[in-house]
Amino acid sequence: MPNWIMACGVDDVEREDLIPFEHAGHQYAIYRSPDDSYYATDGMCTHEEAMLCEGLVMDHIIECPKHNGRFDYRTGEGKGAPIRVDLKTYATRIDGDMVCIDVDG
Amino acid sequence: MTAIVKRDYSLTGEESERAVERGLSQAQWYRTDVSRKRMKELMQRRDGPAIRATLLWFALLILFGGLGVYLWFSVWSLLCFAVYGVLYGSASDARWHECGHGTAFKTRWMNSVVYEIACFMIMRDPTVWRWSHARHHTDTIVVGRDPEIVAKRPPPLWHIAGNFIGMFDVPLAFRHMAIHASGRLTAEEATFVPETERSKTYWTARVWLLIYVAVVVWCIVSRSILPAMVIGLPRMYGAWHHLMTGLTQHSGLAEDVTDHRLNSRTVYMHPFSRFVYLNMNYHVEHHMFPMVPFHALPALHAEIKDDLPVPAPSIAAAFREFVPVMLRQRRDTAYFIHREVPISGVPISGVEVSG
Numbered sequence: 001m002p003n004w005i006m007a008c009g010v011d012d013v014e015r016e017d018l019i020p021f022e023h024a025g026h027q028y029a030i031y032r033s034p035d036d037s038y039y040a041t042d043g044m045c046t047h048e049e050a051m052l053c054e055g056l057v058m059d060h061i062i063e064c065p066k067h068n069g070r071f072d073y074r075t076g077e078g079k080g081a082p083i084r085v086d087l088k089t090y091a092t093r094i095d096g097d098m099v100c101i102d103v104d105g
Numbered sequence: 106m107t108a109i110v111k112r113d114y115s116l117t118g119e120e121s122e123r124a125v126e127r128g129l130s131q132a133q134w135y136r137t138d139v140s141r142k143r144m145k146e147l148m149q150r151r152d153g154p155a156i157r158a159t160l161l162w163f164a165l166l167i168l169f170g171g172l173g174v175y176l177w178f179s180v181w182s183l184l185c186f187a188v189y190g191v192l193y194g195s196a197s198d199a200r201w202h203e204c205g206h207g208t209a210f211k212t213r214w215m216n217s218v219v220y221e222i223a224c225f226m227i228m229r230d231p232t233v234w235r236w237s238h239a240r241h242h243t244d245t246i247v248v249g250r251d252p253e254i255v256a257k258r259p260p261p262l263w264h265i266a267g268n269f270i271g272m273f274d275v276p277l278a279f280r281h282m283a284i285h286a287s288g289r290l291t292a293e294e295a296t297f298v299p300e301t302e303r304s305k306t307y308w309t310a311r312v313w314l315l316i317y318v319a320v321v322v323w324c325i326v327s328r329s330i331l332p333a334m335v336i337g338l339p340r341m342y343g344a345w346h347h348l349m350t351g352l353t354q355h356s357g358l359a360e361d362v363t364d365h366r367l368n369s370r371t372v373y374m375h376p377f378s379r380f381v382y383l384n385m386n387y388h389v390e391h392h393m394f395p396m397v398p399f400h401a402l403p404a405l406h407a408e409i410k411d412d413l414p415v416p417a418p419s420i421a422a423a424f425r426e427f428v429p430v431m432l433r434q435r436r437d438t439a440y441f442i443h444r445e446v447p448i449s450g451v452p453i454s455g456v457e458v459s460g
Contacts, residue, residue, distance in 0.1 A: 017145070048131055048243055056148045056396055058211075065396050067239045068207045081232070082239045084299055 003104040010097050020053035023103055029053055030099055031073045033060060038092045039073050040101040046085035110438050112248050114257050116296045120249030129247045135364040136393055137412040147401045150211035154400035159219055166192050170335055177331055186334055190343020191381060197226035198347035199383035205235055208398040228278035228340050232305045236297045242395055246360050246368040256356040258438040260431040269348050271341035285310030350382045357427030357442045365392040366446045371416040372423045389413050414444045
C-alpha cells in the first residue's frame, strides 16, 4: 500500500532545483525538473554522508556537493565514480498545489 | 619543550583506526554560510572558460614543444623546453584535478578527455587518483586517512626538494605502473579503490608502459634524448611549478581538524601561475565548496573572504610562512601554524595547538 505524505508546495522548489524534506527521521530530496515534473529520492548521497540538497541539479542529474558524484534523480542511477550504489527513488504525485511522495515506495 | 613524534601517515596503520575512533573520518566540516541562490550561481557549469584555457594550453604546448624540437640542440631549444615542461609537467596537475572533479567543463565527455590526457602527462592513474582525491576531500589532512599529505611531520625535506624535478615521484609512478600492469594494486590503494574499478587501472598501466617503452626505443634508435624531452621527461624538468604551488596548499598548517580554514591556504598569485594552476590558489574555497568550478573561485573568494584567514599575498610570502615552520617541525612535530578564524568556526578537534 502506498503511503503518501505531503512533502512541499509545488512552488517551494525552483525549476531545475531540489529541496530537502524530512519525515520520521529520514531525509528525502524533492526535485523539480526543467519540464516541471517532480521527483523524490533519498536525501543523502550513497557514497558518503552528504546532503544532496546542497548539490547542483543539471537537467536530470543531481551532483553531490562533497565529491561531485552524480545520479539521475528520475531513476536513482549512479553515473560513475565515486558512486557505487544507486540512489533510492520514491513515487511522487501532485495533490492540488502540494507535492506528495510515497515514503513506502 | 620539543617532541619528535613520528606519526604513521600510512592508510593501513594505527593512526587510521584512531582517526575513525576520534570521529575525524567522514566528519562534518565547517562551511561558511552562503545563500542557496548565490551558491547555485557560483556552482553553474560552463564550457567556455575551460575550452579557452584548454585550447590555449594545447596551443602553447605545440608552440613551445615544436620550437624546442625545431631548435634542438641549442640554448633556445632548452628555453622552449623549459616552458613546455611547465605546461606538460605542472599544468597537467591542475587539469587532472579540475577535470577529476567534473567541474572544468559543463560537457561531461570534455572533462573525461582532458582528464585522461592530463593523468598521462602527470603520471597518475586516472582511477586510483580519482578515488584517492575523493578521500583527500573527505578527510583532508587527517593523518592515517588522507593519502595526499605531502608535508608530513617531520617533513621529508629532501624528498620534497627532489620532487621539484620529479626525482622520487617519477620512479614511484613507474613502480606503480609496473605493479598495476601485473594486475595488482598497492596495499594502500586497495583501501580506497573498489574492486569493480581496478581492472581499468591495470589496463591503463599496460597501455602507458607500452607508450613509454616506445619512447625509449625511439630514443635508442634515433640516438637522441629528444623524444623523451617531448614525452615523459617534462614530468621531471617541468614539475617544479606544480610542486611549488602544491606546497602552498596545506604545508605547516593543522592536522586532524574539521575546518578547512585551519588546514588549507589561499594564496594570491600572478596570472601565469593562476593559468597553470587553474585558480587552485583559492584553496580554502575549493575545499569548502568543491562544486564551484575554477573560473568561479575568484567570485567565491570575494563572497566569503571575510570568514576566512587573510590569504598569503604571494607565493613567496606563503613560502616565507611555512618553510620556517617545516624546518622547526624536523625537531618539534607538534608545532604548526595556528590560524585565527572568526568565532563561527568549528574549534580544532583532537591535537594540541601550538605555534
